[in-house]
Amino acid sequence: MIAIIYFLFLITKSTVSISTNAFCECQEFQTSIECAQQKDCKWSTTCKDKICNDFIEESECDRAFGCAWNNNLQQCTQFTSCSNYKVKMPQSCYLKDETCIAGNKNSDGTYICQQGTIICNQIGDQKLCDSGLYQNQQEICSYSQSSCLAIDISKCSTITEKILCTSLKCSWSISNQSCLVGTCSQYLSYDMCTYVSAEKIGTKILCIWLNNSCIEANDVSALTSSNCFINTGGSYAWIYGKCIECNGIKFDTLFVLNVILAVLIAFML
Numbered sequence: 001m002i003a004i005i006y007f008l009f010l011i012t013k014s015t016v017s018i019s020t021n022a023f024c025e026c027q028e029f030q031t032s033i034e035c036a037q038q039k040d041c042k043w044s045t046t047c048k049d050k051i052c053n054d055f056i057e058e059s060e061c062d063r064a065f066g067c068a069w070n071n072n073l074q075q076c077t078q079f080t081s082c083s084n085y086k087v088k089m090p091q092s093c094y095l096k097d098e099t100c101i102a103g104n105k106n107s108d109g110t111y112i113c114q115q116g117t118i119i120c121n122q123i124g125d126q127k128l129c130d131s132g133l134y135q136n137q138q139e140i141c142s143y144s145q146s147s148c149l150a151i152d153i154s155k156c157s158t159i160t161e162k163i164l165c166t167s168l169k170c171s172w173s174i175s176n177q178s179c180l181v182g183t184c185s186q187y188l189s190y191d192m193c194t195y196v197s198a199e200k201i202g203t204k205i206l207c208i209w210l211n212n213s214c215i216e217a218n219d220v221s222a223l224t225s226s227n228c229f230i231n232t233g234g235s236y237a238w239i240y241g242k243c244i245e246c247n248g249i250k251f252d253t254l255f256v257l258n259v260i261l262a263v264l265i266a267f268m269l
Contacts, residue, residue: 018206018217019198022235024246025049030239037229040064052076062095069096082113091131094118098134120150140164155199156181169197169204169233187214194231204233 026041026049035047039060042050052067053076061069061076068079071086082100087093090102093113101116120141123129129148133141139150142161152158156170156179165172165179171186172179182196184207193214195204208217220228220236220243228236228243236243 018220019203020206020232020235020245021200021203022246023248024229024234024237025248028237028239028246028248034225034229034238052078062092082115085113086110087113089131090128091133094133120148123148154201156197156201157199168201169195170201171196184208184214184216190214195233204235206232 026047029035029047032043035041035043041047055061055076058069061067067076070077079097085096090111093100093102099115100113102111103114118133118135120135126143129141129143135150138154140153141148142151159165159179162172169182170179171182181199187193190209193207193209195206198205206217207214223243225238228238236245
């Protein structure tokens, strides 16, 4: 991965902090270098969306819209139907397509996916409940007080689990044991000082490192081609020599959850 280089300079403009929910699409990147840094993009004269066959890793394939990893072919192909996929972890069925859930466990420990709807309070197994299953785009399953509950992750204030709270760039209050709107000051080093979540998940408040402190940014002029995209959580891109807000509006809660699913699975294992 290309190293992130930070050149953060003093910002003097007295404007409001930057809040954005934009999302950069492949066609907005103007050079092959910028295009190559995006997992879902490829360069062919211009920057374009990858097709299913372009993905060579199962995890990247299953997170790409309309694609699913075919175990028999050992390659990424277009999603067909839930029942055509066998997985090792039940939550992986949802990654194939949001209409898929895991069927009964087979003798070899695998699961055949089937079409269905996830209902958190019908899940009795704690490990399965905490494996990153979504009841819908705004609710994720979480095991608490001996039952599997649906947690609203549309806002910071409705999240009740610390791991979810911090993964979504909100701020966890130790004293109140509650999830709050993210604050730039929660980050104590410049490499972590990128952006935080506003109250509505998917809307980001940009941060900047200044005088050994992480504060809300009112300008993106200090960002470079190396950190423009990463430091804005994918809302800005380096276009024609400037860090510019993208035009896409696809950034939603489900997209965020796909990003943090790996974190949740890591805590589960």
